[in-house]
Amino acid sequence: MTVQPNMLFVNLAVKDLDKSIEFFTALGFKFNPQFANEDATCMIINEGAFLMLLTEKFFQGFTKKKIANPHTTTEAITSISVNSREEVDQFVKKALAAGGTESNEFMDEGFMYSWSFQDLDGHLWEVFYMAPSND
Template sequence: MTKSIFINLPISNLAASTAFYEALGFERNPMFSNDKAAAMVWSEAITVMLLPHEFYATFTDKAIIDARTTSGALLCLTFDSKDAVDTIHRAARDAGGNEPRPAKAQGPMYGGAFEDPDGHIWETVWMDAAAIAEMPSA
């Protein structure tokens, strides 16, 4: 079996969150989606599970954070180009997401961060592999 990750996110509105992630290019997997959850596929190895708070709470006894005010995780997506980073940032803004860090050059990397409607932070990065290879090691 291929190693993969399912990222489970507590969300407040399943339909709105599903529409947001679809606008970013994620694909809904009907095999793992129903009226309680949506499985949003980024790649064959990464799936984001959107779980309304009441369903998410069945998996933990811990309090569910409000990601708009409390950071619980920083998730990062990698891209093949600067244009691809810019494209997902634009899609996130157009779909109602927040952009706390617009994409910009950061040495041999280019990226920023956007938030989904519930405040979950998604960092973005493209890396210039040739420039990184030329950097002196620490």
């Protein structure tokens, strides 16, 4: 992979890199071995968006701030869109079966349907479907 302008790389600190890889693999994500070692891996969201999972010790080397405990503090909510309401439910059920925990019950706003979960480290994830507009 060649890194191009405007690609998005989100970095998350994780306690156990192998368990995190196992968790996200269960959700259907793939990883780029070109950007992986014992301290980090690159999870492919799509051709322009990636999630870097970094061990806490490695992550700490990139910041002078204390790493937030995502089990008690919300640092961010990572949202990912899917193609249907059914895919929202399937995705979150996979996350729960792989060891994640439910964050909030599903929300049905009519034009948007979402459901959220926490990964193994407590990071918040929201999966949503937004109906196409009739513009």
